[in-house]
Amino acid sequence: MSETLMSETVLTARGLRKTFTLHTIDGRQVTSLRDVDLDLRAGEHVALAGPSGAGKSSLLRCLYRTYLPDAGSVLLRTGDVELTGLSDRAMARLRGREFGYVAQFLTAPPRTGPLQVVAATARRRGLDTDAATDAAVDALRRLNLDEALWDVDCCVLSGGERQRVNLAAGTVQPPRLLLLDEPVSALDPANREAALDLVDSLAAYGVAVLAVFHDAAAMHRLASRVLVMRDGQIIHQGTPAEVLEVAA
Amino acid sequence: MTVTATLASVHAGAPGLLDEGAKREIRRAVLTAICVPGYQVPFGSREMPVARGWGSGGLQITLALVGADDTVKVIDQGDDDGVNATNLRRLVSASTGCAETADTRDASIVQTRHRVPEDWLGGDQTLVLQVPVPEPLRGVQKSVRECGRMHAENDYAMIWVSLYEDLVRNGLITQSTGYPVFVGGRYVMATTPIPRWDVPRLHQAEHLSLFGAGREKKIYAVPPHTDVEPLTFDDVPFEVEYAPGSSCARCGRDDAFLVEAGPLGGYACSDTEWCARVRDGDADVAAHREWSPLALLPDPSRRVGVTTSEAPAPVTERERVASEQEWALKVDGIGKVHGLGGAAAVAGTGPEYRTAISPATGAVVAAWDVSFDVAPGEALGLIGESGSGKSTVLGCVTGDVTATEGRVYLSGVDGGRTDILTLSGTERRRLRVDQLAVVHQDPSAGLDLGVSAGGNIAERLTAAGWRGYHAMRRKAAELLDRVEVPLSRMDDPVATFSGGMRQRVQIAKALATEPPVLLLDEPTTGLDASVAAGVLDLLRGLLAERDVAAVVVSHDFAVIETLTDRSCVMQLGRMVEQGLTDQLVHDPHHPYTQRLVAAARR
Numbered sequence: 001m002s003e004t005l006m007s008e009t010v011l012t013a014r015g016l017r018k019t020f021t022l023h024t025i026d027g028r029q030v031t032s033l034r035d036v037d038l039d040l041r042a043g044e045h046v047a048l049a050g051p052s053g054a055g056k057s058s059l060l061r062c063l064y065r066t067y068l069p070d071a072g073s074v075l076l077r078t079g080d081v082e083l084t085g086l087s088d089r090a091m092a093r094l095r096g097r098e099f100g101y102v103a104q105f106l107t108a109p110p111r112t113g114p115l116q117v118v119a120a121t122a123r124r125r126g127l128d129t130d131a132a133t134d135a136a137v138d139a140l141r142r143l144n145l146d147e148a149l150w151d152v153d154c155c156v157l158s159g160g161e162r163q164r165v166n167l168a169a170g171t172v173q174p175p176r177l178l179l180l181d182e183p184v185s186a187l188d189p190a191n192r193e194a195a196l197d198l199v200d201s202l203a204a205y206g207v208a209v210l211a212v213f214h215d216a217a218a219m220h221r222l223a224s225r226v227l228v229m230r231d232g233q234i235i236h237q238g239t240p241a242e243v244l245e246v247a248a
Numbered sequence: 249m250t251v252t253a254t255l256a257s258v259h260a261g262a263p264g265l266l267d268e269g270a271k272r273e274i275r276r277a278v279l280t281a282i283c284v285p286g287y288q289v290p291f292g293s294r295e296m297p298v299a300r301g302w303g304s305g306g307l308q309i310t311l312a313l314v315g316a317d318d319t320v321k322v323i324d325q326g327d328d329d330g331v332n333a334t335n336l337r338r339l340v341s342a343s344t345g346c347a348e349t350a351d352t353r354d355a356s357i358v359q360t361r362h363r364v365p366e367d368w369l370g371g372d373q374t375l376v377l378q379v380p381v382p383e384p385l386r387g388v389q390k391s392v393r394e395c396g397r398m399h400a401e402n403d404y405a406m407i408w409v410s411l412y413e414d415l416v417r418n419g420l421i422t423q424s425t426g427y428p429v430f431v432g433g434r435y436v437m438a439t440t441p442i443p444r445w446d447v448p449r450l451h452q453a454e455h456l457s458l459f460g461a462g463r464e465k466k467i468y469a470v471p472p473h474t475d476v477e478p479l480t481f482d483d484v485p486f487e488v489e490y491a492p493g494s495s496c497a498r499c500g501r502d503d504a505f506l507v508e509a510g511p512l513g514g515y516a517c518s519d520t521e522w523c524a525r526v527r528d529g530d531a532d533v534a535a536h537r538e539w540s541p542l543a544l545l546p547d548p549s550r551r552v553g554v555t556t557s558e559a560p561a562p563v564t565e566r567e568r569v570a571s572e573q574e575w576a577l578k579v580d581g582i583g584k585v586h587g588l589g590g591a592a593a594v595a596g597t598g599p600e601y602r603t604a605i606s607p608a609t610g611a612v613v614a615a616w617d618v619s620f621d622v623a624p625g626e627a628l629g630l631i632g633e634s635g636s637g638k639s640t641v642l643g644c645v646t647g648d649v650t651a652t653e654g655r656v657y658l659s660g661v662d663g664g665r666t667d668i669l670t671l672s673g674t675e676r677r678r679l680r681v682d683q684l685a686v687v688h689q690d691p692s693a694g695l696d697l698g699v700s701a702g703g704n705i706a707e708r709l710t711a712a713g714w715r716g717y718h719a720m721r722r723k724a725a726e727l728l729d730r731v732e733v734p735l736s737r738m739d740d741p742v743a744t745f746s747g748g749m750r751q752r753v754q755i756a757k758a759l760a761t762e763p764p765v766l767l768l769d770e771p772t773t774g775l776d777a778s779v780a781a782g783v784l785d786l787l788r789g790l791l792a793e794r795d796v797a798a799v800v801v802s803h804d805f806a807v808i809e810t811l812t813d814r815s816c817v818m819q820l821g822r823m824v825e826q827g828l829t830d831q832l833v834h835d836p837h838h839p840y841t842q843r844l845v846a847a848a849r850r
Contacts, residue, residue, distance in 0.1 A: 020835070021837070022842070023838075023839030023842050023843075024839070024842050024843060024846055061834065061835075065828060065831060066828075066830050066831055066834045066835065067831070067834065067835040068827065068831055068835055068837070088813075088814045088826070088827055088828050089574075089623060089626060089813075089814060091828060092626070092813040092814060092828060107830075109785075109788060109810050110781065110784075110785075110810065111781060111785050112785075120792070
């Protein structure tokens with residue numbers, strides 16, 4: 001991995017703000033992000049830390065545009081695309097090619113099996129049908145998902161199994177940018193190790209990873225940088241050792 | 249004295265049964281019919297002293313044409329001596345004073361029901377046929393008006409389907425009398441009342457054939473030297489009626505049209521006058537053999553599924569990708585006002601006024617200022633509660649609803665430069681063949697339930713110009729297999745299918761011509777949960793594997809989430825919000841969208 005590729009900035013976010021207006025409850029306003037700035041470099045692994053409700057997931061979703069930010073900019077450096085103002089159609093295409101988003105919960109279409117879900121993602125990232133299936137098989141094997149479950153409806157899988165399917169889809173044919181939202185929360189120790197190994201190995205492909213982990217061990221193990229959030233702002237950042245010491 | 253003779257004597261010496269005005273009216277219709285071969289010309293049919301259905305149409309033509317120098321021959325079922333033939337002949341000759349004959353060679357006018365005489369008809373002879381059912385589309389379309397439209401637009405898909413269905417059910421074409429033919433390459437004409445055996449006699453004939461239907465008040469014609477081509481699939485040859493090994497029990501010929509000879513069994517010539525002359529040695533049997541349709545006798549070896557015909561060229565010019573814009577369908581400012589006032593009635597309606605009813609005129613503003621576009625490979629959702637205008641917008645795109653305002657463009661039509669709402673009804677219906685397919689909520693809106701599943705797909709294919717029976721069978725089987733309809737049900741009428749299966753057939757039909765734009769109107773509403781889930785999965789798979797631009801209309805967020813990438817939310821005829829579908833679900837901005845999402849998230 002060359003030094004230039006490692007240090008190349010993949011994504012820049014400036015002044016991100018997000019406030020929800022709940023029209024069903026008399027227009028109540030809930031603010032979840034206040035002026036968040038962020039830079040992600042290729043091959044870098046950045047962890048988001050902070051208490052529940054600090055805005056960690058909101059930040060991931062604003063970058064993925066599941067939430068539409070009220071203000072600020074998200075610039076994808078490859079091709080210099082500004083995401084908050086991008087047309088819906090262009091964003092949908094960009095997501096398929098460039099982004100991996102692994103949520104806490106699997107949001108697979110109903111009545112599809114793990115292999116199908118993962119292969120479909122690989123296809124969107126540019127593989128042809130056969131190559132996509134091969135890649136999906138690899139990814140599911142790496143995460144030790146029982147082969148008997150590969151064509152079973154995802155909705156009947158256990159929480160840990162779903163999480164692995166989700167992770168396999170996020171990492172198959174690695175995208176340029178991977179957003180992880182507590183991807184290993186439901187995994188037993190052995191599978192958790194396999195999953196963390198997989199995420200760790202992505203740096204070698206130059207993937208920029210932005211992750212929310214709720215356990216310090218995972219952060220220690222993977223993160224090159226930790227951002228601590230509180231009340232929708234980044235209040236502190238540094239290496240895992242520095243930051244977690246401050247927090248403790 | 250017979251009644252006929254009494255009537256005739258009353259009119260003797262006078263103008264005959266028809267006065268000069270009536271004759272002129274009929275002659276005018278005949279001339280028009282000759283000018284437009286195969287086209288049914290309406291005329292003022294008179295009461296005749298025969299019951300309608302007994303040949304009053306043919307009789308009127310004969311009476312209008314016949315002069316004192318003419319010689320008239322009348323046959324019924326090929327027989328000069330039948331009661332009907334005898335009386336009609338007597339009526340014509342007695343009321344006009346013309347000569348009558350049984351010998352085809354001497355006749356200048358031959359009026360007939362059911363047959364063309366076996367003997368050659370020359371350029372100085374006119375064949376007048378008594379027609380029971382002049383409309384070739386009657387069997388497939390009940391509405392007279394719709395039949396007229398189909399003729400005008402050269403839209404004969406349904407009659408091809410009837411031939412397809414005949415082949416499916418019987419393995420060969422069984423339709424005998426009234427076999428449909430293309431006349432002069434333009435109009436489909438019913439060759440009632442003659443059998444298939446006689447149809448080739450009309451093609452490039454020396455004589456003039458006139459068809460008169462008194463009850464339906466129609467006259468049509470095949471002028472001399474006109475092409476008359478039976479409708480046949482490229483790989484299923486046209487065949488005439490024939491009983492293997494049969495020959496006439498009286499004259500021994502096997503090259504004339506034979507009918508069963510009665511209780512003793514065997515066959516006999518249907519044309520009795522010809523048969524008698526053959527026996528007398530007064531017939532040119534060698535020449536007759538030349539024009540007998542012996543080359544068209546049934547031959548199973550020609551029917552084997554050898555087919556070279558494949559998918560034809562698209563009906564409408566397709567310009568894809570090359571055009572500068574990326575969308576396949578663009579809807580620009582569509583609006584529909586039901587009632588008075590048009591665009592002026594719109595003020596004071598919409599979500600901010602909480603009503604779709606115009607305070608000024610009381611008109612209902614079903615949709616207003618709705619714009620979106622869809623690209624190939626993309627699915628766009630249109631969501632909103634019942635009455636929000638979703639289906640109105642879709643109707644404006646398909647042409648089922650006349651838009652009050654707005655423009656609709658298809659990249660496949662003139663590269664997206666022409667507003668398709670400005671096209672004529674004919675042109676817009678052509679678009680439905682292979683540019684723009686619709687899957688309706690109600691399968692009966694998109695399918696003919698009396699026709700088999702394969703036949704419904706064949707309808708779309710024949711409309712798109714397919715003429716290979718086996719190629720269509722293959723394509724239909726392929727499509728039905730894709731939508732998981734068992735092939736064993738392919739030849740069953742759709743009326744015998746369950747709701748979910750019907751919807752699958754409708755989807756297969758919509759995709760048959762691989763249209764670049766697919767509109768889905770509540771495709772799973774009305775199906776029970778498990779069936780709806782199956783159809784939804786099918787649609788998801790089909791959209792993922794095709795480069796089709798799809799618009800999905802639904803009130804159900806689950807359907808929209810499963811099928812689409814982007815969505816528009818409609819309320820009271822307006823588009824209140826649009827965005828990525830997951831963004832609308834997780835971060836809805838408009839109060840209405842938030843309510844919808846909250847309702848769906850129970």
